[in-house]
Amino acid sequence: MRRLLNTLYVTTPDAYLACEGENVLVKADDQTKFRIPIHNLEGIITFGYAGASPALMRLCCERGVAFSFLSSSGYFLGRVTGKAHGNVLLRRQQYRWADNDETTLRLSKRFIVSKILNSRVCIQRALRDHEEKIESNELVSAVNILKRLAEEVRNVNNIDLLRGIEGEAARIYFGCLDTMILAQKDEFFFHERIKRPPTDNVNALLSFLYTILSHDVEAALESVGLDPQVGYLHRDRPGRSSLALDMMEEFRSYLVDRMVLSLINRRQINGKGFIKKESEAVIMTDETKKLVLTEWQKRKKEEITHPYLDEKIPIGLLPYAQALLMARHIRGDLDDYPPFFWK
Template sequence: MPTAILTQPGLHVRLTSQRLEVHGPHPETGEETLLRPIPLHDLERIVAGEDVHFTSPALAELLRRGIPIQIFSWEGRFLGGFLPALQPAGRTRLRQYQRILDPDFTLTVARRIVAAKLYNQRRVLQRLLANRTAAGSDDPALDNVRQTLDQLEQLFPPIRQSRSLDELRGFEGLATARYFQAWATFLPAEFPFERRSTRPPHNPVNACISFAATLLYSEATAFCHAHGLDPALGTLHLPDDGRWSLALDLIEPFRPALVEALALDLFSHKILNHSHFENRDGGCFLNPDGRRKFFLQYERRMEREFLSETVGHRTTLRQQLENQATLFKTALENPDAFEPFLIN
């Protein structure tokens, strides 16, 4: 069990020997009872709601074992993380600061990130199109998907030859807009998707995309910290107050493989329906029951093993996300070492 998800209100987490014990109200009697033990030896992270209580010994043991906690508010907003003490990485940070000020380095790395994202967007559409075609569909909208694939293919040369970050971001925005237009073709009719909307998301599809991206972003931020990197200093995303730009960079190629693919599965397989969403604060958001289902599917996808043609062995999306932080750190000395994540 790499991740423990604790979102039920009123839970108390205590340390007993080599395990955590989660106490809370019994579903039928309401009396305080032991709901589940969690062995620490196979725990890698905890996702917790803001009203879950941890004892000091439990927190201390999690720190000792290097197990982070991600904390979410009752409405599903990521509040922050509880991270183990970090080892000083002055030399790595100094080199990163120097590299981020080097326009050749930032443009080289950013080009690779955008090219990898475009490659993964095309692979997702190709797979969806192949599955729909194999099922015998004669939907005329599939012709638009084929046209989009050709259009995306034509964007590789200008992306790889971009002369500035602004020019590169323009091509990235164009590719993503075309991709989402084609991707929406495969959604069930009861969950339309006209455009990408954030802060707030305006419909259930956007709500799922935003929530998955938030989870991925928080994990990438933690991996950057763990490997001595400053997650605020990115290449494609300019450093700015209030965001972890490097974490945003590293998750870009994972968006098609995880964020959008997961959202599509949730609706296509009827895991989520309209009862799992609520309208508030001018937007549409997952409700508590929807978030519980979402967390479960997110974890399954992040921990599912697959044989990667790029790395040549079995791995998981979570392992590959951490590997991106490792590769970026290596690229501070050897930019050619940075190879963004690619779908098979």
């Protein structure tokens, strides 16, 4: 298992990124504000307008450091990567599998079962941790329905039916999210998932962190030699990282939703950290972004015993571990792909 490295998040709008030897520099007002050796990084993510020197982008490509550009609200704009790594035969097999309906359905079912059961655990954790504060009837009902839907997935023989079950499970799960928000209800409420653009504080948080997660999953897939754009559950679309979106389904509730609930319920953030624009879109202030990203980095350093590998790894390496298992399965080293199940 590889070592967990850092991701550099740049939220200062007028920052300029450059390099000096093997060091990444963050400059503002003609001064170097931050310096870090390139070998300590696995990724760089910038928010808003942040210029970058061609020399730095070349260095990132040579060292395998993913460099992503996001808008100030967290919308993905583009990514700089180096040469594709890994055995070309692995990618060729990945493409063949994507054209095979039976294999596509089988792997899609793995992603969806993991998503549904991990969503179920998120609700169960809320019931366990806040037994005295939470209204339990709705959540207990949702737990039972999600269990039934996960069992239905096993017998599905059509990808469209599978997507239908996924949609129903998402509706049940997100219908519980507002009940699991126990603090600051006037400022943090959730009625439905709204993506482009998010129009309330909770959706803004979810969209922001889902984008960060997608960067990590995409980088993990590339690091093991897989093509993030060719997936199984999500249809091919120019510019869309379908396999990264497939694998993200396993982590959404465990890594993002749980963290969003914690940030709100522990009052680590408040409504003053969000701005509603004339377009009705809600964005976070720079201070809130920095706080959320700091907590995200802390979360990634926590350790978990991987349910399949049965070894302790930093949570931040979960996308890499799953990408590695997927690559091994496609190469034929594993009979099936074992998705991540939250216990």
